[in-house]
Amino acid sequence: MNGRRVVIITGCSSGFGYLTAKLLADHGYRVYAGVRKTKDLNVFKETESRDNPKTFLLDVTWTQKRINRIVQSIENKEEQIDVLINNAGFGFLGTVGSFSDKEIREQFETNVFGLFKxxxxxxxxxxxxxxGLIINVSSSAGLFTSAYYGVYSASKFAVEALTTALRAEESLYGIHVVSVNPGSFETKFWDNEKFPKAVGDLDDSPASRLARRIKDLIKQHAKRRGNPLVFTKKVKEIIETRNPRKNYLIGWDAVFLYWISRFFPQAILDWLVKRVVKRLA
Ligand SMILES: NC(=O)c1ccc[n+]([C@@H]2O[C@H](COP(=O)([O-])OP(=O)(O)OC[C@H]3O[C@@H](n4cnc5c(N)ncnc54)[C@H](OP(=O)(O)O)[C@@H]3O)[C@@H](O)[C@H]2O)c1
Known part of the structure; x- marks a missing residue:
């Protein structure tokens, strides 16, 4: 392992970003951890004395010019950046019809355009x-989608497409591009998720009933969420792999969803999902 490889991670105030930054710093990497709120600049205060991870302000929805300046200032300090982990993101969950176009844009501004910039x-x-290596934090929802996850999934499917194309293009420069596909893990993702304003929590339309039921099911599933340290260890492993694969499924639910979406005949899967949706509504 090269002890001073330089890593930039976005979205480090909590969850995967925070834990990955800490783990990599503990293993000798030079870590630049992006946070978007001034109060979070101290998030690694117990390790602050060693100044690693080093926090910096970055909201991925800022302009390209501003983001370029931030990256350049890191490059000026550290000859080179070895790894970028595009982790910042959030879930906007609800039935597709309940979203306004402004809300859909908000989801894409962070999860897609932010990663792109x-x-x-x-x-x-x-x-x-x-x-170099670019790791895009996608989701199992970037490989498989169903009711309620449409907009979030659309953003992660876009991440998958960008990853696939970029991986081929950047191979010309010897750069690896991968996407990681976690299932559900216990992070602040679930507290930070957003719901469309128009979601009719009280109305009795089939779509609102479906949304409420799926929201409840997600809550019930909470106990089965994975330990996010599994994610961070996998990311470290990817960084230390000579020839990383394109996708890494992380968590039993990610593996399960991937395999049924890949190997179940499409017509049966479609029939099954529609039946479940009908029952829930
Ligand atoms: N946890 C899961 O089950 C799960 C599953 C699949 C995929 N993922 C993906 O994993 C990634 C990390 O999520 P997490 O689970 O660690 O959740 P989290 O604890 O909520 O962390 C998300 C991080 O992203 C940051 N962020 C959000 N919008 C941002 C923006 N515009 N600019 C910069 N930073 C921004 C948040 O900052 P603030 O604190 O300022 O909001 C926070 O630091 C996301 O891309 C998510 O889609 C998570």
């Missing part, structure tokens, strides 16, 4: 060095 800021540097 940070990647674009990092690319010239790593292309010059002809080595």
């Amino acid at each position: 940070v990647t674009k800021a990092v690319l010239p540097g790593i292309e010059r060095w002809r080595k």
Whole structure:
């Protein structure tokens, strides 16, 4: 292992980003941990004395120019960036019909355009060095979707498409691009999730009943969520792999959903999902 490889991670105030930054710093990586609120600049205060992870302000919805300047200032300090982990993201959950176009844009601004802008800021540097790794935090919802997850999934499917194309293009420079697909893990993701304003919590339409039932099921599933340290260990393993794969499923539910979506005949899957949805509504 190279002890001073430089890693940038977005979305480090909590969850996967926070834990991954800590783990990598503990293993000798030089970690730049993006947070978007000033109060979170102290989030690693117990390790602050060693200044690693080093926090910096970054909201991925900022302009490309502003993000470029931030990345350049890191490059000026550290000759080169070795790894970018595009982790910042959140879930906007609800039936597709209950979203306004503004809400759909908000989901894409962070999960897709944000990831795109940070990647674009990092690319010239790593292309010059002809080595590097970009890890995009997608989701099992980036490989499989169903009722209620449509908009969040659409953003993660977009992440998958960008990853696939970029992986092929950047191979010309010896750069690896991968996406990780976690199932459900116990992070603040579930407290931070958003719901469309128009969601009719009180009305009795089939779509609102379905939304309420799925929301309840997600709550019931809470106890079965995975330990996020599993995610962080996998990410460290990917960084230390010579030739990483394109996708990494993390968690039993991610593996389960992937395999049924891949190997169940589409017509049966479609029939089954419609039956479940009908029953829930
Ligand atoms: N936990 C799961 O079960 C799960 C499953 C599949 C995929 N994921 C993906 O994993 C990633 C990390 O989520 P998590 O589970 O660790 O949840 P989390 O604890 O809520 O962490 C999300 C992080 O992203 C940050 N963030 C949100 N919007 C941002 C923006 N515009 N600019 C910069 N940072 C922003 C949050 O900052 P603030 O504190 O300022 O909001 C927070 O630091 C996300 O991309 C999520 O979609 C999570």
